[in-house]
Amino acid sequence: MSKQGFDLGKASQAISQTGEGIPPLEKWNPDFCGDIDMRIARDGRWFYMGTPIGRQAMVNLFSRVLWLEEGRYFLKTPVEKVGIEVEDAPFLFTQLEQAEGESGPELIFVSTTGDRITAGPEQRLWVETCPQSGEPSPYLEVRFGMKGLIHRNLFYQLVEMAEPCAVDGREVLAIESCGERFILGALDD
Known part of the structure; x- marks a missing residue:
């Protein structure tokens, strides 16, 4: 460099x-x-x-x-x-706040750099699985096409909050924020 x-x-x-x-x-x-x-x-x-x-x-x-x-x-x-x-994502989310909004529950993620991102239609949340280890890596859209990694402890909190539901014939764990459903993982794997 x-x-x-x-x-x-x-x-x-x-x-x-x-x-x-x-x-x-x-x-x-x-x-x-x-x-x-x-x-x-x-x-x-x-x-x-x-x-x-x-x-x-x-x-x-x-x-x-x-x-x-x-x-x-x-x-x-x-x-x-x-x-x-x-190395992976430029932001790391370590805190979670919950609020009640116009469309129902809101999940507000706070990064180590002070960014406050509310998961919803504009800022999607998703989970990628490492093909080698099978470990999940949860992410959240931040800005300008960048993403933030959700810290493992925070991901465990999300899993605790999640509800089982059926999506496309599969049982999954999902959470809701701003009227959007975000799948954390399949229950039948």
Whole structure:
């Protein structure tokens, strides 16, 4: 990976000047400046040049300018776009809140970077199964085509909340949020 003059401090300062919330990344078209040695591990930890980024505020700041394009992840500002490595999903959800909404129960997932995503028609929840181990990996749509991994402990909570039902002739465990049903797994496997 090349750094191409990337300065972590300058980048964080430039990002903080974009204001609060998620900036309009879809409107920015900066030049690609190369890949940097930044990685988001499957457990949600961020690394720069092999060292964990210890300041959570900086991680939260960088998470706001994450961009997925043609299967690759980038940090994107109005003036530059740099490639980074993501081991699985760039977000990790570790907390769950429940609310009652217009369409019934709502499941609100909170990531380690402070993102609050309500599962529903806009942000789908799904489970992938590892073909080698058979282990489930639950995900939630976040933004710009990116997904977040739901932490295993949180997945166990969802399973406890789930209700058995029949879908396409199979018994499955499912949960509901914002009027949508999300299947966590089959009961007859």
